[in-house]
Amino acid sequence: NTNVAMYWGQGSDQKPLRYFCDEESIDIIPIGFVNVFPDQKGANGYPGTNFGNACGGSYYKSPDGKETRLLESCPLIGRDIKYCQAQGKKILLSLGGGSPDVYLASDSSAKDMADFIWAAFGPAKEDWEGPRPFGDAGVDGFDFDIESEADKIVGPVDFGYATMVDRLRHLYDQEEATYYISASPQCIIPDSHLSDAISKSIFDFIFVQFYNTPSCSARAGIDHSYGAYGGPATDISYDSWVDHVKTNSANKEAKIYMGLAAAAPATFGEMYLSPEEAVQLVEKFQSKWPTMFGGVMLWEATFSENNQYKGMSYGKHIKKGLES
Numbered sequence: 501n502t503n504v505a506m507y508w509g510q511g512s513d514q515k516p517l518r519y520f521c522d523e524e525s526i527d528i529i530p531i532g533f534v535n536v537f538p539d540q541k542g543a544n545g546y547p548g549t550n551f552g553n554a555c556g557g558s559y560y561k562s563p564d565g566k567e568t569r570l571l572e573s574c575p576l577i578g579r580d581i582k583y584c585q586a587q588g589k590k591i592l593l594s595l596g597g598g599s600p601d602v603y604l605a606s607d608s609s610a611k612d613m614a615d616f617i618w619a620a621f622g623p624a625k626e627d628w629e630g631p632r633p634f635g636d637a638g639v640d641g642f643d644f645d646i647e648s649e650a651d652k653i654v655g656p657v658d659f660g661y662a663t664m665v666d667r668l669r670h671l672y673d674q675e676e677a678t679y680y681i682s683a684s685p686q687c688i689i690p691d692s693h694l695s696d697a698i699s700k701s702i703f704d705f706i707f708v709q710f711y712n713t714p715s716c717s718a719r720a721g722i723d724h725s726y727g728a729y730g731g732p733a734t735d736i737s738y739d740s741w742v743d744h745v746k747t748n749s750a751n752k753e754a755k756i757y758m759g760l761a762a763a764a765p766a767t768f769g770e771m772y773l774s775p776e777e778a779v780q781l782v783e784k785f786q787s788k789w790p791t792m793f794g795g796v797m798l799w800e801a802t803f804s805e806n807n808q809y810k811g812m813s814y815g816k817h818i819k820k821g822l823e824s
């Protein structure tokens with residue numbers, strides 16, 4: 501319960517993934533993002549990806565010649581995934597990330613998307629003839645960072661994600677190796693996009709974003725007037741998330757991570773916590789919920805790297821605090 505999960509892939513002028521895998525203070529790296537879902541405009545039935553400066557080049561063309569928004573080949577990311585896994589780190593591919601092109605139109609498209617991302621990004625299989633953007637590198641699982649939905653959506657904003665997670669679990673069950681599924685909800689309960697899936701399907705990790713909504717933020721855990729706007733005292737909603745997982749989730753042992761911004765520019769207002777403030781909150785909840793506390797999630801690798809303090813990155817300070 502001392503893991504640091506740090507997102508990578510959307511940093512401005514970011515260093516390659518392998519740079520962060522030399523950091524022993526990072527245990528799990530969700531890579532962002534699959535930012536286009538198959539039913540969206542211009543997707544032509546395929547998921548689409550964006551990894552910032554880490555992958556450019558051509559988009560995959562479907563067998564019937566249609567352009568998709570799926571980056572066809574990201575060999576450096578593939579190389580670095582293998583490097584990271586050799587250092588014992590888990591690499592997850594993150595879906596969504598606040599993109600406006602995220603929406604599942606039907607249960608069958610939810611299942612089809614699960615099948616596709618598994619075949620394209622999971623363990624390499626002999627009989628797969630479709631795209632393998634990371635080559636023969638296979639991710640250790642998928643992260644559901646669903647924060648938005650397409651404007652054309654007609655159904656509920658949480659539709660399809662439980663189906664997709666169940667389908668991934670079905671595929672995982674056929675493997676010897678262990679694969680993971682995480683969710684990255686906002687701190688308000690219930691999370692509009694993910695609580696349905698969390699209640700019905702098995703997630704291993706819940707990376708709660710305690711840096712987007714003032715009233716349930718980590719800052720409110722330090723200053724109980726933050727986000728109150730004249731109303732009742734505020735607080736970080738970590739305890740409520742423990743209760744929510746214990747009473748409303750399909751996996752009552754899911755590990756709950758304290759999601760923090762890794763630098764002030766990674767968030768807004770007073771949301772950013774200094775390393776000292778962050779460690780103070782970590783120690784409180786790590787000792788209060790020793791079996792549920794999974795560690796800290798940080799948004800985002802480049803922000804952490806650029807936030808050097810007393811000779812160490814923010815992420816390193818957090819890792820030391822987790823181990824103290």
Ligand SMILES: CNC(=N)NC(=O)NC
Binds near residue numbers: 684
């Ligand atoms: C602006 N979007 C985000 N900050 N997203 C996340 O922090 N995802 C984990």
